[in-house]
Amino acid sequence: MLASGMAQAEAELTARIEKCEAGSPEAEILDAHMEILHDPCLAEDIQARIDSGVCCAASVWDAYQAMIDMLLEVEDPVFRGRATDMVDVRNRLLRCCEGLQETDFSALREPIVLVANELTPSDTISLPRDMLVAIAAETGTNTSHAAILARSWGIPAVLGVPGLVAAAQNREGAIVDAVDGAVIFDPDEETLALYAARRQNMNAEAAADAAAVRQPVVTTDGVAVATEINVGKIEDIETDAAGYADGVGLFRSEFLFMQAEQLPDEEAQYRAYSKVLKAFGERPVILRTLDIGGDKELSYFSLPKEENPFLGLRALRLCFAHEDIFRTQLRAACRASAEGNLWLMFPMVSSLDDFRRAKAILRDVQNELGAEGISCDPQMKVGIMIETPAIALMAEAAARETDFASIGTNDLCQYTCAADRMNTTVAPYNAPENPGFLRLVAQIARAYTQEGKPLGVCGELAADPRLGPVLVGMGIRSLSVNGASLGSVRRNLSGKSCADMAALSEQVLACTTIQDVKDILG
Ligand code: PEP
Ligand code: MG
Numbered sequence: 001m002l003a004s005g006m007a008q009a010e011a012e013l014t015a016r017i018e019k020c021e022a023g024s025p026e027a028e029i030l031d032a033h034m035e036i037l038h039d040p041c042l043a044e045d046i047q048a049r050i051d052s053g054v055c056c057a058a059s060v061w062d063a064y065q066a067m068i069d070m071l072l073e074v075e076d077p078v079f080r081g082r083a084t085d086m087v088d089v090r091n092r093l094l095r096c097c098e099g100l101q102e103t104d105f106s107a108l109r110e111p112i113v114l115v116a117n118e119l120t121p122s123d124t125i126s127l128p129r130d131m132l133v134a135i136a137a138e139t140g141t142n143t144s145h146a147a148i149l150a151r152s153w154g155i156p157a158v159l160g161v162p163g164l165v166a167a168a169q170n171r172e173g174a175i176v177d178a179v180d181g182a183v184i185f186d187p188d189e190e191t192l193a194l195y196a197a198r199r200q201n202m203n204a205e206a207a208a209d210a211a212a213v214r215q216p217v218v219t220t221d222g223v224a225v226a227t228e229i230n231v232g233k234i235e236d237i238e239t240d241a242a243g244y245a246d247g248v249g250l251f252r253s254e255f256l257f258m259q260a261e262q263l264p265d266e267e268a269q270y271r272a273y274s275k276v277l278k279a280f281g282e283r284p285v286i287l288r289t290l291d292i293g294g295d296k297e298l299s300y301f302s303l304p305k306e307e308n309p310f311l312g313l314r315a316l317r318l319c320f321a322h323e324d325i326f327r328t329q330l331r332a333a334c335r336a337s338a339e340g341n342l343w344l345m346f347p348m349v350s351s352l353d354d355f356r357r358a359k360a361i362l363r364d365v366q367n368e369l370g371a372e373g374i375s376c377d378p379q380m381k382v383g384i385m386i387e388t389p390a391i392a393l394m395a396e397a398a399a400r401e402t403d404f405a406s407i408g409t410n411d412l413c414q415y416t417c418a419a420d421r422m423n424t425t426v427a428p429y430n431a432p433e434n435p436g437f438l439r440l441v442a443q444i445a446r447a448y449t450q451e452g453k454p455l456g457v458c459g460e461l462a463a464d465p466r467l468g469p470v471l472v473g474m475g476i477r478s479l480s481v482n483g484a485s486l487g488s489v490r491r492n493l494s495g496k497s498c499a500d501m502a503a504l505s506e507q508v509l510a511c512t513t514i515q516d517v518k519d520i521l522g
Contacts, residue, residue: 001056002046005097009037012092012102029085029261036089042067056097064090068302084262084300091299105131113176115168115183119159121145121296122258125233129153134176136183138164141430143410143421143460145295149232151460152482158183160424209487214244217490223498225472227490228284228480230458233259234272237279241483247283247341249406249480250458251276253329254291262300263325269332277340284341286406286458286480287333288385289358290325291315291347295422310411310420315348316358323361330365337377344380345406350388352401385458387411392440395447402453406480407444409459413437432461433517435509438470442509445474456480465492466521472498473505 013034020027036042042063049059064086071083095102108131116123118139124146135150140159150157156178164183168174171185175195184191217225228249229241234256236242256264256272264272277285293314297303306312319326333344346358359382369376386392387408398405409432414421416437419429432438441457448455456462456478457471463481468489471479481489504520511517 001097002050002060004099005056005060005093006037008096008099009089009093010034012096013037026261032082032085033089033092036086037093057094060090060093060097064093065302072302083302087302088261088300113174115164115174117165119144119146121149121255122299124149125255125258129155134158134174134178136161136164136174136176138162139422139424141421141424141427143414143430148410148460148482152230152232152236152484154484160427162424205488209491210240211487212491212494213240213487215490215494216244216246217493219472219493219496219498219501221497221499224477225493226456226478227486227493228286228456228458228478229483229486230480231276231483234275236483237276239483241486242279245283245483245486246478248276248280248285249456249462249478250345251285251287252291253288254296257290257292257298258296260300263298263328266328266332266335269329270335273333273336273342274339277336277342280340282341284343286343286345286383286404286456288345288347289316289333290319290329293318310414310422316346316354317348320357326361327365330362331369334362334366334369334376334380335374337380338375342377342380343383343404345383345385345404347385347408348387348411349384350390352391352394352397354391355384355398355402381454383454385411386444387415389416389440392416392444395444396450399447399451399453399455404454404456405444405448406456406458406478407441407476409441409457409461412440412459413461416440431514432464432467433514433521435511435513435517438517439509441471442474442505445471445476449475454478463489465489468492469496469501470505470508470521473501473503474509475502 013030017027017030020030045063046059049063050056068083068086071079105128108128111131111133113134113136114132116137119135119137132155135155135157137146137159138161140146142159144159147157147159156176158176158178158181161183167185173186175184175187175191177184217227219225226246228247229245230250230252231237231248232252232255256269273287292298293303293312294310304313313321333342336342346355349355362382366376381403383402383404383406384391384398385408386405391398392412410421413432414430417430417434419426421430445455455476457476458480461467462471462479463485465488468479472493479489507520508517511520
């Protein structure tokens with residue numbers, strides 16, 4: 001198993017090296033990977049572990065991990081880079097030991113329906129979106145990042161269908177129904193006709209939504225509601241929605257990291273952030289600092305193995321543990337702040353202690369840049385994502401201390417309802433209609449309204465046609481949604497009065513059960 005795995009890994013690397021220009025950075029990285037693969041110390045360690053009775057996969061993992069941990073102890077960035085390469089080679093070797101082939105989407109010649117067991121966000125972000133008709137996977141839920149990404153591209157995605165991969169074997173076609181969450185293989189004529197009619201209706205709606213993309217939201221009683229977009233891939237700024245949105249309510253900076261082969265340096269980050277800021281001119285761009293962990297991993301950066309990664313060393317916590325990475329990002333963001341209207345936002349804050357600690361590091365970075373004579377926006381707003389119940393319950397104090405906040409309902413809902421957003425089995429418990437969760441959101445809205453500080457919602461709930469109006473009714477005046485939904489959200493809100501939405505929200509907040517809320521919203 002190890003010998004065949006080594007042979008396959010070597011063949012894959014050789015093939016990739018041959019395709020690269022000699023001396024190019026990619027060729028150099030791949031050469032380094034080949035060296036790691038044949039490292040005699042590693043080979044000896046793996047063999048010793050196998051000889052002592054440990055299985056091949058665990059031996060490979062443990063031998064590499066021991067070396068990676070050692071390298072991560074060293075402060076020198078060169079050693080850290082080496083650890084990153086080792087993670088990459090380890091993953092390749094593990095796959096090859098199982099005889100699995102590397103997925104090469106660049107070979108696709110016609111669009112496909114992608115059926116998978118599990119789709120990680122880094123898998124998803126590297127998919128060629130023009131070659132995807134739809135996505136279906138056995139694991140995950142509506143608020144998994146794979147689903148969020150697909151939705152932002154306007155691609156139907158159904159996650160959390162058990163037995164899907166086996167059911168897909170030897171099938172010729174499939175319907176992926178993202179409205180009802182169903183996947184139908186080899187549909188018969190009648191089903192095809194039914195879906196053709198449904199698609200026709202949806203196309204008519206889509207045309208009306210496309211027209212509404214250009215219209216900022218003013219309710220029928222004259223209240224303006226900012227409608228912004230969430231940006232993942234930098235290409236998201238080239239869409240129609242980006243041209244007309246009121247700003248970027250959430251720039252998921254970690255996707256830049258997930259698309260890279262190694263940690264993007266200050267210059268690469270500065271270029272990416274500047275590009276987005278310039279594209280939006282005076283419109284605000286809320287840049288969220290690195291939110292890795294949970295279901296978001298970096299192929300080249302080893303995260304600790306955790307029982308509950310969503311409750312673990314995630315986002316800001318990870319940045320505190322790797323302050324060098326955090327500082328590099330803050331430097332890039334502060335430099336880019338001179339190019340537009342940047343608001344900086346920290347994710348996964350669970351107390352004001354977190355916020356103060358992050359702000360102190362930011363201040364230090366700003367002073368450092370000042371001493372270097374580099375100009376930054378001195379007025380840059382600094383805020384938080386409200387995603388944990390602990391900070392939500394401190395909303396009044398948070399509203400006094402922060403410049404703004406955005407409610408990350410995807411996480412706030414899972415943490416409040418104690419139902420993992422990745423776990424299909426408990427998906428019904430992760431319900432935004434839970435009155436406990438809605439009351440918490442209303443409490444945050446009251447605190448920020450009273451303090452007169454900007455508050456938005458950037459989780460998927462903002463695009464929910466039933467609950468979006470409830471959020472506005474609570475007093476929230478900024479909703480950030482995936483670009484593909486901007487038109488429908490604008491159309492939905494512009495046709496309503498703020499007074500009606502406030503009355504609806506009061507009705508909903510008086511409910512005591514999920515079912516009552518559902519009954520009201522229809
Ligand atoms: C959220 O938690 O609502 C959010 C927007 O962040 P993410 O989905 O990336 O965790
Ligand atoms: Mg979140």
